[in-house]
Amino acid sequence: MELAQEEQDMLDGKYGEAVKQSMNILVSLGEIFGAKRLINIASVQIAGVSYHNLGEAGLDYLSDLARDGKVRVLTTLNPAGMDMENWETLGISPEFAEKQIKVIDAFKRMDVIATCTCTPYFIGNNPHFGEHVAWSESSAVCYANSVLGLKTNREGGPSALASALTGKTPEFGFHLDENRQAEITIEVKAKIQTIPDFGALGYAIGKKIGKKIAFIKGIEKASVEQLKSFCASIATYGGTALFHMEGITPNKTDIPQEFVEVSQEDIDNAKKDLNDDDAEIDIVAIGCPHLSLKEVEDVARMLDGKKVKKEMWVCVARPVKQTAENMGLIKIIEDSGAKIACDTCMAVAPLKGRFKGLATDSAKGCFYGRGKNSFKTKFATIHELIEEATK
Amino acid sequence: MSQIIEGRKVMKGRAEGEALVSSDGISFYGGVEPETGIVVEKGHPLEGQCITGKVLVFPTGKGSTVGSYALYQMKKLGKAPIAIINKEIETIVAVGAIISEIPCVDKIDIEKIKNGIKITVEADEGKVIIEGSE
Numbered sequence: 064m065e066l067a068q069e070e071q072d073m074l075d076g077k078y079g080e081a082v083k084q085s086m087n088i089l090v091s092l093g094e095i096f097g098a099k100r101l102i103n104i105a106s107v108q109i110a111g112v113s114y115h116n117l118g119e120a121g122l123d124y125l126s127d128l129a130r131d132g133k134v135r136v137l138t139t140l141n142p143a144g145m146d147m148e149n150w151e152t153l154g155i156s157p158e159f160a161e162k163q164i165k166v167i168d169a170f171k172r173m174d175v176i177a178t179c180t181c182t183p184y185f186i187g188n189n190p191h192f193g194e195h196v197a198w199s200e201s202s203a204v205c206y207a208n209s210v211l212g213l214k215t216n217r218e219g220g221p222s223a224l225a226s227a228l229t230g231k232t233p234e235f236g237f238h239l240d241e242n243r244q245a246e247i248t249i250e251v252k253a254k255i256q257t258i259p260d261f262g263a264l265g266y267a268i269g270k271k272i273g274k275k276i277a278f279i280k281g282i283e284k285a286s287v288e289q290l291k292s293f294c295a296s297i298a299t300y301g302g303t304a305l306f307h308m309e310g311i312t313p314n315k316t317d318i319p320q321e322f323v324e325v326s327q328e329d330i331d332n333a334k335k336d337l338n339d340d341d342a343e344i345d346i347v348a349i350g351c352p353h354l355s356l357k358e359v360e361d362v363a364r365m366l367d368g369k370k371v372k373k374e375m376w377v378c379v380a381r382p383v384k385q386t387a388e389n390m391g392l393i394k395i396i397e398d399s400g401a402k403i404a405c406d407t408c409m410a411v412a413p414l415k416g417r418f419k420g421l422a423t424d425s426a427k428g429c430f431y432g433r434g435k436n437s438f439k440t441k442f443a444t445i446h447e448l449i450e451e452a453t454k
Numbered sequence: 455m456s457q458i459i460e461g462r463k464v465m466k467g468r469a470e471g472e473a474l475v476s477s478d479g480i481s482f483y484g485g486v487e488p489e490t491g492i493v494v495e496k497g498h499p500l501e502g503q504c505i506t507g508k509v510l511v512f513p514t515g516k517g518s519t520v521g522s523y524a525l526y527q528m529k530k531l532g533k534a535p536i537a538i539i540n541k542e543i544e545t546i547v548a549v550g551a552i553i554s555e556i557p558c559v560d561k562i563d564i565e566k567i568k569n570g571i572k573i574t575v576e577a578d579e580g581k582v583i584i585e586g587s588e
Binding site: 084087088091092095110111116117118119120121123124199219220221222 | 462464465483488518519520522523524526527528530543545546548549552553560
């Protein structure tokens, strides 16, 4: 790989240890994956924030880098294992909280924006079409590449952080236009209207074609919230980092001859797969990925004047909560007995053993609820979930 | 006689030791206990075996990207393998090896490496030397 003088100086340690370590990671990855050079990036999204996932190892690593490392581009964080202010209400132990706070403090020392969310595009990490970024968080990567038209590989926590500390990423994979063309056409012949419909569509496509880049036809319209949910689902079940949707997403692509059909039966089967018949629901959670302001408003309207009789979490980025608070929406939600969870969600908080059955509108949430927390799951619309929680 | 297998450097360095060979991929997050170096993944071919101090040979990494940090933790606790040989590297193991400074090579025909043999990894040259093979 050819390095510019500044990049070589970074690698040689002239910009400190954290930069040297980071450059070493990026140059090594570039050489392994055949990059010819490093390119500048506009922003970073870092995963590997929950202490539940990081452990002592991750905390050590971050603390080492924080000795002299400072990020060089706009950098935001994935959800943590708890609400950084309201962790006690959500039943998090003081021991866990202490460790989680140390993790966030290490990121803060590196000048990372320590708002923890999987929807960085809702809080101002929003570069313009065509810019290169280095994002982790599979749903955000898929949204960035497909919906926003940014260019990013699926970064892991350490490589994203390395990019933040240097402002660079090796140019390979989805940074190159020739690797961003559709590989297969998907003809959707089903009614796709609700958030769970989009989640089920992501599940069905992901299971059928895996990581292949799809050109999806047959979707008449899709809101930002529906696309967010679709991205989370197709990335979870297919490992997808990029898709094209006719008339909806902005990237140019050739249209592949080879095609696969998604029928109404595929969607119905996906929903069946995500619903456990014997689920006894004791937690209802929405906001995977974190809710938009519009969704918070809808939820407040639905909960207005009602009382929830089950544990209910509404997961949202802190700046979105603060705006909603100014609009009086948070009070309505909290008056119902539902809890607002910022900085975290039901997928990354240490919930194993505390609950048995999770009801959610998120196909991704079902996957992590089952896998990490051994929950049974119910998959339904927000409207149905609120009926479930208030009945 | 010794046999040389050519591959590609992932992380520089040299190590010499006993090969521990797995036919399946390894997830360092959740698949191996960092405090002991013991493989804990249910049904894994190496389940119950310790990777500490071994030249660890497996096809490719799998699982969560947090695996890179788990490898780093093992190194800090003195429980890491002394070298890693992969058939095909992916980012989790690559980044883990780089930040933990564990010599690592890939593009190696790992079927030629028998479990328990003495093996030398010359990562700078991207090669592996099997001692005493015919």
